[in-house]
Amino acid sequence: MADQTTSGLLDPVLADTADGPVVLAAGLRQRGIRRTARHRHARGQLLGAHQGLLRIAADDLHWLLPAGHVAWIPPLLPHALLSADAFDGWSLYFNAEACLGLPATPRIFQPNALLQAATTRALRWPHQPLDAAQARLAGVIADEIAASTPLPLALPQPRDRRLQKIAAALARAPEDGRSIEDWAASSGLSGRSLARHWLAETGLSPSQWRQRLRVLLALPRLLAGEPVISVALSMGYETPSAFIAVFKREMGVTPARYGKGDGGD
Secondary structure, three states: OOOOOHHHOOOHHHHOOOOOOOEEEEEEEEOOOOEEEEEOOOOEEEEEEEEOEEEEEEOOEEEEEEOOOEEEEOOOOOEEEEEOOOEEEEEEEEOHHHHOOOOOOOEEEOOOHHHHHHHHHHOOOOOOOOOHHHHHHHHHHHHHHHHOOOOOOEEEOOOOHHHHHHHHHHHHOOOOOOOHHHHHHHOOOOHHHHHHHHHHHHOOOHHHHHHHHHHHHHHHHHHOOOOHHHHHHHOOOOOHHHHHHHHHHHHOOOHHHHHOOOOOO
16 A cells, blocks of 8 residues: 555545445544544544554544454444544445445454455445445455454443543553552542442442453553553452463453464464
8 A cells, every 4th residue: 555644545525435335444643642522424434543553432432443343333433533643544344235234333353364355455446336346345344244243342431521531540540559449539539439439330340340441451552562561460460370371261362362463363
């Protein structure tokens, strides 16, 4: 794919056109931080990252898209994007008819070799109706999206303002080891009340939520080659083995394998 800057993005008018070509392709190579305000489009979006880390906010979920993974964003779903640093990625936009058999909720997953090869070819297509061979390949891409296995790279956000403040503080300092009772006391809640509200609003206990947060924050550092032990200690774990156990439970692979670019099956 040729070097591209923000001009490589798809014209918003085309992204918001539900009919037309089955697939429209766009690429983006951004040197610095990029922030996209909350928006939506009529087409479904398959979004990938060759380099960098992209944060996606959709509904009450915050997603993290690391390099080597892809995200599926259904049509008409409001979402906002933020690149943590330099970003090199791409998008395929599917028309409304093609989206009928695709997931109705967003997901992030690891693309297999077939999907990687198919998307690489589709990114070269011009913005015009597909020929028969291109249409078949677009169908293969859609089938792979539908058959994908979502990874737990979403972190539900609490809606209560008191809980939001705690969530933001933990995101800024994941190594903070204060107990639930300590956090509750600082927010004018009992430990039991905080735990009950947290579970009701996120679907996770406070402990599960903090563990997943730490895993998500560890991903870009592992991909950058930082040793597992230093990542584990910086996330507040007393031993690397405790971090490895949590990471493997969440991601299905060890941190060392993930850092080598092996996201598992």
